[in-house]
Every structure is written in structure tokens, then in C-alpha cells.
Amino acid sequence: MIKFENVTYIYNPNTVYEKKALDNINIKIDEGQIIGLIGKSGSGKSTLVQNLCTLLKPTSGKIFTDNKKIGFVFQYPEHQIFEMSVKNEIEFAIKNLDETEKHKRVLDALVAVGLTNNYLNKNPFELSGGEKRKVAIASILVMQPEILILDEPTVGLDFKTQQNILSYIKKLHETKKITIIIISHNMNIIAELTQKTIVMENGKIIFYGQTYKAFNIPDIKLPDTKKLINLLNAKGFQIPDSIIKFDETAKFIAKKLKEKQN
Amino acid sequence: MNFGQFYNTKSIIHQLDPRIKLLSLIIFGTQIFFIDSIQNYIVIICTMFFLVYLSHVPFKLFLKSTKSICSIILFTSILNMFFITNGNVIFKFFFLRITDCSLMLAIKMSLRLIILVFLTSLLTFTTSTLRLTDALVNILSPFKKILPTNEISMIISITLRFIPVLSEEFKMIMKAQTMRGIDFKSKNINERIKNYLALLIPIFISAFRRADDLAFAMQARCYNPNIKRNSLKKLKLQAADFYAISFLIAFFFLTCFLENLKF
Ligand SMILES: Nc1ncnc2c1ncn2[C@@H]1O[C@H](COP(=O)(O)OP(=O)(O)OP(=O)(O)O)[C@@H](O)[C@H]1O
Ligand SMILES: [Mg+2]
Numbered sequence: 001m002i003k004f005e006n007v008t009y010i011y012n013p014n015t016v017y018e019k020k021a022l023d024n025i026n027i028k029i030d031e032g033q034i035i036g037l038i039g040k041s042g043s044g045k046s047t048l049v050q051n052l053c054t055l056l057k058p059t060s061g062k063i064f065t066d067n068k069k070i071g072f073v074f075q076y077p078e079h080q081i082f083e084m085s086v087k088n089e090i091e092f093a094i095k096n097l098d099e100t101e102k103h104k105r106v107l108d109a110l111v112a113v114g115l116t117n118n119y120l121n122k123n124p125f126e127l128s129g130g131e132k133r134k135v136a137i138a139s140i141l142v143m144q145p146e147i148l149i150l151d152e153p154t155v156g157l158d159f160k161t162q163q164n165i166l167s168y169i170k171k172l173h174e175t176k177k178i179t180i181i182i183i184s185h186n187m188n189i190i191a192e193l194t195q196k197t198i199v200m201e202n203g204k205i206i207f208y209g210q211t212y213k214a215f216n217i218p219d220i221k222l223p224d225t226k227k228l229i230n231l232l233n234a235k236g237f238q239i240p241d242s243i244i245k246f247d248e249t250a251k252f253i254a255k256k257l258k259e260k261q262n
Numbered sequence: 263m264n265f266g267q268f269y270n271t272k273s274i275i276h277q278l279d280p281r282i283k284l285l286s287l288i289i290f291g292t293q294i295f296f297i298d299s300i301q302n303y304i305v306i307i308c309t310m311f312f313l314v315y316l317s318h319v320p321f322k323l324f325l326k327s328t329k330s331i332c333s334i335i336l337f338t339s340i341l342n343m344f345f346i347t348n349g350n351v352i353f354k355f356f357f358l359r360i361t362d363c364s365l366m367l368a369i370k371m372s373l374r375l376i377i378l379v380f381l382t383s384l385l386t387f388t389t390s391t392l393r394l395t396d397a398l399v400n401i402l403s404p405f406k407k408i409l410p411t412n413e414i415s416m417i418i419s420i421t422l423r424f425i426p427v428l429s430e431e432f433k434m435i436m437k438a439q440t441m442r443g444i445d446f447k448s449k450n451i452n453e454r455i456k457n458y459l460a461l462l463i464p465i466f467i468s469a470f471r472r473a474d475d476l477a478f479a480m481q482a483r484c485y486n487p488n489i490k491r492n493s494l495k496k497l498k499l500q501a502a503d504f505y506a507i508s509f510l511i512a513f514f515f516l517t518c519f520l521e522n523l524k525f
């Protein structure tokens with residue numbers, strides 16, 4: 001159970017720079033799912049997840065996580081790389097385990113992000129941007145978190161690398177069944193990957209529920225599929241609301257086209 | 263991080279010419295170390311509070327700046343107390359002796375540092391970094407032949423501009439590394455030093471990355487340090503500045519006079 005109870009967070013309290021970033025948050029987040037966290041810049045998304053993983057302590061209110069292990073991948077995690085080999089970088093958090101266990105976990109984490117053991121002795125500073133990010137994500141996965149938080153996991157990467165990383169996140173969720181919370185400004189990612197979505201505005205949660213329902217909120221940014229569907233629906237098609245993923249949309253349109261042909 | 267950040271209230275002090283504020287800080291900041299008499303301290307502290315009041319900057323902010331150097335003040339006054347041994351002993355503990363002279367000196371030293379922090383804060387709270395560098399370049403301009411004043415001003419403004427950025431970045435990296443299980447409070451000194459490398463390497467890389475970006479951006483805008491520049495807002499003394507100058511000169515002589523007065 002992940003639960004926020006009347007959580008308020010204020011930056012620099014009792015000073016002139018006081019800023020209420022979370023305003024009386026109450027939410028019970030479902031586990032074992034991929035959850036999207038969206039909202040405008042400055043709406044408090046990062047503050048919310050930093051409270052969740054105890055990097056920040058709520059000014060008031062309580063957060064329950066059942067002592068689950070939480071992994072948090074920051075924005076641009078590759079900027080935090082500091083070891084001279086991929087192996088050392090990834091195993092840093094689990095240095096105290098014995099050799100065989102360590103090796104097994106490092107390999108697991110590497111495979112989970114789609115790298116092979118050829119990378120172990122490479123210098124992480126000489127890898128490409130996408131590979132660096134994968135190493136950085138692996139260095140969190142190696143701790144085997146039960147809740148994984150990803151802050152903008154694909155920002156600043158090219159489309160193909162983005163898709164590649166996302167496919168591994170999806171696979172990770174399918175194999176390990178862990179809870180994954182993804183913060184993103186890219187609605188295509190949210191639509192494609194998540195089952196449920198939290199929408200924040202001005203430090204408040206204004207929506208939590210099925211992702212497709214979030215896209216009915218007025219003024220919200222839409223994924224490309226939803227834009228297309230809205231255009232088609234305006235031309236008299238009746239594509240149900242619940243369809244937002246690429247392959248679902250394609251399947252539905254293909255079905256309709258076939259019906260027309262016959 | 264609040265120390266030395268501009269806090270605009272548009273008060274009289276804010277509108278004063280930055281050159282006057284900078285020069286008076288240099289002069290009075292030096293003078294404070296030659297002041298010894300109690301009556302002078304009282305007058306200076308009262309004037310200082312009056313200026314703080316005029317600036318309309320919350321007193322809390324000044325206290326905060328002072329708090330951040332509290333440990334230095336404490337450290338220097340304790341050192342002072344133990345290493346000066348003339349005067350009457352008022353407290354003895356093994357080989358440590360505190361005398362009335364050393365106590366007095368410690369109090370005065372602390373007062374001087376606190377006054378200095380207050381005055382510096384007064385300057386930085388009431389003057390934007392842009393105006394401050396303008397003032398500095400202006401003051402240095404007679405030495406243009408021997409000093410690269412333009413570069414100096416550019417270096418200073420870039421440094422000042424990036425202090426809060428790097429400080430934010432530092433905090434962010436610290437958080438990220440904490441999430442990776444790096445313990446910055448580890449009891450083992452060896453491990454702790456190693457762990458701080460996890461902080462230093464990313465912060466250095468990030469600083470260099472920013473420097474690189476900035477250099478490219480400046481080049482793209484054809485920045486040339488050797489070109490003659492003028493500023494959008496020319497510094498020009500106003501009526502209020504002349505009053506301030508008169509006040510400061512009068513105040514300087516008053517403190518000199520009080521210093522030589524014996525009761
Ligand atoms: N260290 C800090 N000190 C003071 N205020 C902060 C700090 N970090 C964030 N804030 C403020 O808190 C509010 C919420 O910030 P937060 O970083 O949680 O937003 P966000 O939703 O993550 O935005 P983004 O999408 O840009 O990452 C913002 O108004 C921000 O200015
Ligand atoms: Mg954020």
C-alpha cells in the first residue's frame with residue numbers, strides 16, 4: 001500500500017522564500033502497475049516523489065509505503081556517474097554483498113536495461129548518451145527496488161533510443177511486477193506505458209484514475225493517438241474513449257476498414 | 263541559500279549609487295578593525311541598525327547571514343581567548359587561562375566580524391550583482407591600462423550568476439547519490455572520503471559542461487572581450503548620493519573623533 005495522508009510540503013518554511021509545493025495531498029496508489037505522473041512544470045511532481053522516497057520529509061501529514069524498497073532514477077541520471085568502469089558504477093550500492101551475489105545482481109540489472117556483460121569493463125564516460133542512461137538506470141535496479149520511480153526517463157534522447165529504453169521498462173514491469181511511477185511531459189509515453197495516471201496542478205492532485213480518462217480533462221496535453229482519434233470522431237467515427245495506445249488504435253481502425261471493404 | 267542574495271524593496275539604500283555603497287563598505291570595513299573604544303562601537307552599531315531599517319530588508323535575513331558564519335566567529339574568539347595571556351586572570355582550567363584582556367578582545371573581534379557581515383549583507387541585499395559589477399568596473403577603470411577590467415567584470419558576473427545554479431545542482435546530485443545508497447554520514451572516514459568523490463566528480467563535470475555551453479553561447483553571439491563597451495544604465499550620481507557622501511564623510515570623522523576621546 002502506498003498512501004499519502006494530508007501531506008503538505010513547504011520549501012523554506014518561515015522565510016521570505018516560503019513555497020507551498022504540496023497542498024494537502026490524499027491519495028492511495030495502486031501497486032503492481034505502471035503509474036503516470038503528469039502536470040505542468042512547477043506543479044509539484046518531483047516534490048511528491050521525493051517525499052515518497054524520503055528524500056524530503058513532509059511538513060505535515062503522513063506517507064505509508066509498508067517499508068518497501070524504493071528506487072528513484074533522477075532526471076538525467078547519467079550526470080551522476082562517477083566510477084571508472086561500468087561494473088564499479090553499477091555495483092556501488094551493493095558493495096557489501098558477497099562476490100557471487102553481487103555479480104549475479106549486476107548482470108541481472110544489465111540485462112534488464114538491454115546491455116550485455118561486454119560492457120562490464122568499459123569506461124562509462126566513453127559510452128553513448130543512451131548507454132550511459134541505461135547504466136545509470138541499472139545502478140538503481142541493482143538494489144532490486146519494489147517501487148521504481150523514473151523522473152523523465154527518456155528526456156534528451158533520440159526517438160529510437162527512447163523507444164528502446166521504454167520497451168525495457170515495459171519488460172521489467174512484466175517480469176518483476178513491481179510498481180513503476182513515471183514522470184513525463186511526453187503524453188505518448190504516458191498513453192503507451194501506463195495503466196493509471198496522476199494529474200497534478202499547483203501542488204494538488206486533480207485526477208487519479210485510468211489513464212484514458214485523464215485525457216478527457218479540459219486543457220490537458222494529448223497523445224498523438226488521441227489527437228487523431230478526436231479528428232476521426234469529429235468526422236463521424238465512433239472510436240471509444242478507452243482506446244489510446246498505438247496498436248489498439250491501429251487495430252480498431254483496421255477492423256473498421258475491413259468491415260467497410262466487406 | 264540566501265547569503266548575499268539581492269532582496270529588492272526599492273528603498274533609499276537600494277537606489278543609492280553602487281559605487282558609493284561599495285567604496286564605503288571597503289573603507290568602513292577596514293576602519294572597523296582599527297576601532298577600539300566602546301562608545302564608538304555603540305555609535306557604529308546604532309548607525310548600522312538605522313541603515314538596516316532604512317533598507318526595509320527583513321532583519322531575519324541579516325540574522326541568517328550572520329548565523330552562517332557563527333562557527334567562524336566562535337572559533338576565532340575561542341582561539342583569541344586562549345592565546346592571549348596578559349591581563350588579570352578571571353578563569354583558570356589546567357593550562358588554559360582566560361584573562362579580562364583576552365575576553366575583551368574576543369568580544370571586540372566577534373563584534374567586528376558581525377558588523378562586517380551586516381554591512382556586506384546590506385550591500386548585497388540592496389544591490390543587484392549587475393550593478394555591483396558595474397560599480398567595480400567603474401572603480402577599476404582608471405587602471406584600464408594595466409588591468410583587463412572588462413574580463414574581470416565578466417568573470418565576476420559569471421561567477422556570481424552561477425553560484426546559486428551550482429548550489430542547486432550540488433543539492434540535486436547529493437539527493438540522487440543518496441538514492442543510490444551512498445552514505446555521506448558514514449562513520450568510516452576512508453569510506454566517507456570515497457563517497458564524497460561521488461559528489462565531486464559529477465559536480466566538476468557539470469561545472470565544465472556549463473562552462474562549455476556558456477563559451478559556445480558567447481561565441482555564437484560574437485563576444486569579443488577587447489571591444490570598447492558602454493552600459494545601458496550609466497552610473498550617475500543623484501542628489502541622494504551627495505547626501506550619502508556627506509553623511510559618510512561626517513560619520514568617518516565622527517568615529518575618528520570618538521576613537522580619540524578618553525573618558
Ligand atoms: N529546492 C527548492 N526550493 C524552493 N522551491 C522549490 C525547490 N524545488 C522546487 N521548488 C518549487 O516547488 C514547486 C514545485 O516544484 P517541483 O520541482 O516539484 O515541480 P515539477 O512538477 O517537478 O516541475 P518540472 O516538471 O519542471 O520538473 C515549484 O514552484 C518550484 O519552484
Ligand atoms: Mg520535476
